Amino acid sequence: METILSGIIQGLKLFFYGDATLWQIIGVSAQVSGIALLISAVIGIPLGALLGLTRFPGRRMIQAMIYTGMGLPPVVVGLAVYLLISNNGLLGPLQQAWIPKLFTVEAMIAAQVIIAAPLVIGYTMSAVGEVSPNLRLQVRSLGATRVQVLGTTLREARRGVLVALIGGFGSILSEVGAVMMVGGNIEGSTRVMTTAILLETRRGNFELAIGLGIVLLGMAFLINLSAAQLQGKGY
């Protein structure tokens, strides 16, 4: 109990007194997960909308693959990305600029996109599917192009799309397996909050680990609170 209390106090101190190392770790976490979410949103929202609104042969197969992707264990994603981009991997030897190097922020982003994108696609697909077909028919009848129908449907499904983004962000902000494997938890470079918590716990430095945990929880809460506010403004 004493350790927990001390950890909470330590965490608050670190956060409010502006500990440089802590802020650097928070910065890397925000950068990695923020960019990964952005890429997942750019890929996932249109794709989810298309899958939710169109019918074509093989759609169910793709749907099943997306749903499987929504439950991918981060450590398996980490392993897959590791095997792809390591020097002995499938893509690593190609030495192309677009292939991220192992133990870099770019590799961590790639892994997190693989974790978050299926969630964004799946939740978006479900959200647009909830929009009444009558409304879509009405929008077309009012003279909307296909792109305008898609945009309007997404706008009507914005609560669900927001949930998709929150779900995606939550999953990558809190995951540790993939970033540990492909990032390597290098201090000052690829160390993020979850890997730092793991490290400090292993070192027996529970106070700092709890402190980091509180910061992580606080960030997640603030993001969700902002999202809830945005949802409320829509109506």
Next chain:
Amino acid sequence: MTPAYQLTNLSKSYAGRQVLNIDHLEIHPGEILAVIGPSGAGKSTLLRILNFLESPDSGKVYFQGQPVNYHKIPLEVRRMVTTVFQNPALLSGNVGSNLQFGLRLRGLKDGHRDVDEMLERLGLTSLRRSPAHTLSGGEAQRVALARALILKPTVLLLDEPTANLDPYNVEMIESVIRGINQTHQTTIVLVTHNIFQARRLADRVALLLNGEIVETADTQTFYKNPCDSRTRGFIRGEMVW
């Protein structure tokens, strides 16, 4: 005069069940044509085909004298026709934004005067900023009608526009439909199973049964001297098929 629509040998089936089989139907420009018939007769399917929302399985549709290729309908042609459905599917947001929706789709951002005028015409001025989900059924249907009319369509398709509404809303909607037809010569196709409404509003009436046009005639002839026994039966309120 070139017909607004000309339909020949038109058929449409869903899952092997034929819902439309029309040998010939002409819709004249500037008229109000009421299509009456029992539920399941194919009335709504006909409207969706007229609004280019669905393609027929076979047959020809001519719009303003031009054959319609349902795989490639120019946007400007699609935008000449709009439908008000029985269920007034309103967008989230307020009444004003619903009215502006179609204008925005067309890139017309400055439509405030039109919106004000349309709100007044349908008795909705005080509801301009009301969220759409707070409206009553009658108010919502008036918003749906206003949202369609503000686009000044050449053809207005109405799918049971006053079903389940109270007499006040029915009277107001019918009055606006009549007015828009007279002032803008808008071609109107009204689908209804209310034979009294069809009689009040239409210039011509068509009876649709099991996807087939049984009889089409001017309103007076249709009600006073129908040719087909099924028309006589339907007008008398008998079960016909």
